[in-house]
Amino acid sequence: MESAPAIQRLLDELERMPGVGPKSAQRIAYWLLNADRETAMRLADAIIEVKDTVHFCSRCFNYAEGDTCEICASKSRDERTLCVVSEPRDISAIERTSAYRGLYHVLGGALSPMEGIGPDDLKITELMARLATEDIAEVVLATNPNVEGETTATYLARIIKPLGIQVSRLASGLPVGGDLEFADEVTLGRAIEARRTL
Template sequence: MYQGAVQELIDELGRLPGIGPKSAQRIAFHILDADPEDMKRLADAIRIVKDKVKFCKICFNVTEQETCNICQDPRRDETIICVVEESKDIVTIERTRSFRGRYHVLGGAINPIGGVGPEQLHIRELITRLGDEKIQEIIIATDPNLEGEATATYLARMLKSIGIKVTRLASGLPVGGDLEYADDVTLGRAFEGRRSLVG
């Protein structure tokens, strides 16, 4: 539709996750209209993050050092590892202030249609970490979707023989939700994960 640099920018923006053609066009024109200094700072921030940020050699969280702040923190519980799909999941869990253990980032989820198998994830590195006698529990915190469930099932089966306790985050009805709006899978999970209110 457009020519040259503008169309190239729209095409590149459209390759970002969650950005469709119309959003890409809006962002491109925002960039064109924006203050050049603001856009220079944005471009510099993108370049710097690509140059400086790497993955923690222990858990594969994003960091600017060899190991991330969580792996360096001696106050974290070394006996529990929470397995997540992406680094952004760690931020979500940390906001709850409910977990004080360590993490392991898989780098995605099993998705045969998308060409992602167990060998493309950081599962081998997780098994290596389990050689440490301190680890007593693995919490699987993959997304409650088809790929996340497939990954959780694969991990649970594989870890069963190691003799370490394997748990999965509970899923079900959200606080403040209405039963009539819950889908069948969510309601089924809520029944499976029910807990006693007395004693």
């Protein structure tokens, strides 16, 4: 295919984005070519701005523009509950539920002996420092419900419980709106074990 080098470069860069294949990249490239200059510049500027201004919150390691993130800076959060997550994107997912009003702590990953990620590679020292200085009553372990996430949760529970702080874990079970027949056996097994009395 013969296209202008600048278009080809744009296609190459667009294809690096997650979930964007050659077809989507082409669709986006032609949309950009068709768009007015201002729209395209706003997108380019937003990309540059986010790299220039966003860094990690000094307290919880969420993405932040100032020294602390919007959640740590908020006055309306429950400062006695701390939710531990692997990545900043997990905070977005939990915030969307509106079911949690406490603070967060981002580990920056999960324990994985396979990939050589140990406790020193995560913000665990920083978490323990927060538990020592802040008045936290409950830690909610919201790492992913997979092998690495469960390993991380088990490890953290073991070192946090001796501090006399309540430790909880997100419930496992059937996804709401899902079909029982399509649930995998591990999930269904967990749902049976954790059945609620009505």
